[in-house]
Amino acid sequence: MTRHGAGVAAVWGLLALVLAIGLGPVAESLDRRGDRFALLDYQGDAVPTRKPASKRLLSEQGEVSLGLSSRPVWIAIELARRGEPHLMYLSNPLLRSASLYRRDTEDGQSWRLEAPVQEAVYRGDMATARPLFEVETPGRYLLKLNTAQALRFTIRVVTEEEMHRNWRDFLLGQGLYFGLVMGLALYNGLLLLGLRDTSYLWYVCFLIGSAGYFLCQNGLLYRAFPEMSTATNEALLLTSLAWISVSGLQFCRRFLLLGHEDPVVDRGMLAMWPLAGVGAGLAWWFPGYVTVMYFSLIGLLVLCGILGSSVRALLRGFRSARWLLLAWSALVAGAASLLLSTYGLLPHGFWSYHGFQVGSALESVLLSLALADRISLLQRERQALLSEQARLHGMSYIDGLTGVHNRRYLDEALPVAVQAAESSGRPLSLIMLDLDNFKRFNDGWGHAEGDRALQHLTAVIDEVIRDVDPVCRYGGEEFVIPLKERDARQAMEIAERIRKELAASPLSLQEGGAALLTCTLGVATRQPGETAAALLRRADQALYRGKYAGRDRAVLHSPVGSEAP
Template sequence: MIWIFASSGLFLSGSDAFARQQDNPVPVSIPAGADQVDLSGHLKILKDADHIRTIEQVVSAPVSEEFLPAGPGVPHLGLTDAAVWVFFAFEGRLPDGWVLHAGWPYQATVRLRQLRENPGEKVLGRSPGNRTFAAWAFADEKTGSWTIYARFVSQGVLILPMKLYTDAAFLSYQRATATGYGIYYGIILAMALYNLFLFFSLRDRAYLYYVAYMFCVLLYFFGLNGLTLEYLFVGRRALDTRMTLFFLSLVFITAGVFTRYFLETRKNAPRMDVIIRSLIVLGTVLAGLSFLLRFSLLTTFFSILGTATPFILITAAILVWRKGFGPARYYLLAWSIYAAGTLVFALTYSGVISFTAIGFHSYQIGSAAEAVLLSFALADRIRTLRREREEAVGNERRAMDLAFTDALTGLHNSRFFRAHIGPEIQKAENLGQPLSLLMLDVDDFKQFNDQYGHIQGDQVLTRLGDTIRAHVRETDLACRYGGEEFAVIMPGLGEAMAMEVAERIRLAFGQHPVVPRPGLKIHVTVSIGVAQYEAGFMPQDLLECADRAMYRAKAAGKNTVRMWNA
């Protein structure tokens, strides 16, 4: 990944004094009906390593003879701090309504009409960010053609896409560029604001770190696209350059912080966590050095770290995804697309592949895709964490149910009874409502169990549990108290209504005989005691009253219901 920041001065000249040095340049002509002309293949270049050449020198021998053809594509000078002179010949009269445009890095333009109307005179041109340049033009009186010179000075990689546009075509180009920037910055801003809203709603720091990362990316591309120089640091090119590097260092820092929190690398990938923390530290160091070191040295450091960062984070995502963290797949896809865009951008910048607008902006395109996919990753992370929490709550509830459920009958067990009898009494006392307790015991169960076996005995207990469940309310708490004893806590019911419920249970249970073996039917019965809570009762008091009532029912001949105070 390469970052370039350049300054430029532009000079145009035409004169038969230097026509001799143009033995082989291909003159530029404008085809009929054309609204733009690419100057690639028409340019010659001269490097001035010591920055000492003047316009008078480069148009005259022997310096003019040092120009070399730039080749068929967009000139790519690589990493250089030399002054670079460019010239091309224009066939015929410089037309009205056309501009010369140097597409990168400064979007510099000059009108051909101004040059034609001021031959041999200094013409000042302007470009976004208050970048000024000087221009000169001289006509060749013998041929009527012109020769145009441009001088560029770069602090990094220098690429020179140059075109001629009609005013209308250049306006369309500017509109397309502005639209592209608008779409990109709109996506980043929308993602940042949306996730900021989610942060305030959910209070999950992952959203806040994402917003911080998007904000720093926004600032960095403001600088890379020249918008900070145009609107914030107007005319202060050196400050703008270093601020852009400072913004890039913030991108490294916030990307690392977001990644550590989102992927939980400290738990899921401890070794990668150490590397990512080192990335954050290096980003912090570079943030301070952005205003201290030479730019060429800073460019090297940032290029190395910028190239390594996507692959470090991709590796972390792969490791965490393999451990079963589903949202890492969106994170992995986001950074893979970003890395692909970065790679195309770096190859374009390094001259390995030809310069194109798509290649040049692939870094930014990948960044926009990354912003959207990381937002998806956050949404998936929330769903995953919510599902995990729900599963944990469900597991806890199931564990609680198992701890408080009788395995044979499916009713609550004695542990549940002891845990809830006290709170139910307290609730009844606070609300001033009645509370009744039923105690049930299967008649002659021991003899039945001894004679017919435990399996038949368990069936009796299961049937009694089903009968109780069928005749009590959802708010009643039916429990197997122990052995063949059952208890039902009945909030809101007085003893009279509790007696009615107990009687229905007794009748329903006794109506259906048990068949311990083929041809043998036995009617098993149940005795039930009923007690109502009275002021001052402790849980044990209410339990003892219901228990006494149940034993009174057995003493009265079994298969009956008795009240404790009857």
């Protein structure tokens, strides 16, 4: 990861840490003063006419985790004396079907309820907060809850000032979360437009689904739609969960390239789509206890599928899968706390209630890092591929024995040089040379020494010519050297230097001794309007005239047809 990417990761990580602290008060110093809470052994719809037995005492801190129940749940509450009016509210905004009864008298056998039933009240900036009741202390109350959602919440008895302070803390945490999610969605949306990678599309969809889920879970939609029914909010919450499942599956499929790398797992993930769709339908047409349990199973199945595919990808060497595995592990930890508290297997508290949201925030950051790491990896792979392509492309123009350019390069480069010379009016010359008596040398000393002779020749040429003048092996022992911006006189001087340098540099043989090598060179200078083929043909003619004249010489093909040795 680049230094810039690490800096961005640090910023997002800091925001996630602040979010974890700010989602709500981790520990509130609530003045309980001997408050008592007990779950009653009664599940009727009407107020009990006789005092039911207490099934069990609940936490002295008012933390309730009773799991799912298809029947009404009753809780007996005894509030100790306090010096000023207080409010009672339930920390879970989904528990809007809540009724509070005050017990004025008790004869030991029956309940005589003189006060009318008090329904939950929503007022002021707490309109989206929680079920809220005005209470007197001391006092004895019955709380009736009837909901398809998990019975997990904290009963808080606070003053008006404390209530608003808690509400502000709650909104701060939610603002941090949604700011984080929307920032990531915007950033990755821009990357989607630039990179056209559908992994970013599904990641943004996942973020949007997460935001929708927690808007519903925390009751924040009621702020915009105060008249919205509880059933609608629950249906939207579960629909968001289905959206998250589909988006997460698609993101994982695209990110891990499962269709190509792991087709069996890919087909399994595609098979989960209809299950999420069925769940969305159930949320609207058959809301209730069974649908919540269905979504619990689907969520568990989706998370296991994503974790399993990430592990498999990591084992087959997909490096970026480690970020994906870490991200989904954070969400799984949060989801596990949610599921365990949903079924009453984990005590209710800040981390069991908001753990899923904190896990979602951490997962969103880590998934963004996974995408950044994947882009970095793909860029490095692309650069390596381009470098390899360039190397192979270069090799296709290089003679494997001598290391100089080959015939293919000459066929492409010479017409370009001729066109440039025609456009600029500058001279262009060509040297074609051939090792003298090379067949005899090859037959006498063997092919290995013949190869070394060709390599020796090219080494001599490299010592004489400029770096910008390409040496091309034309075939066998023949070589061609295009000389840009060199006229006939300059080209003949270079040809003579090559001839003399070779004659003065005997080849050291592998078995000892040395062999004298000579070459014959034909030189031609391009004439106005002359093509590459015509120029090459004139240099070849000059070469063969030199061979017929006795070899070991340079011959110029003059424009008037006379050759100068």
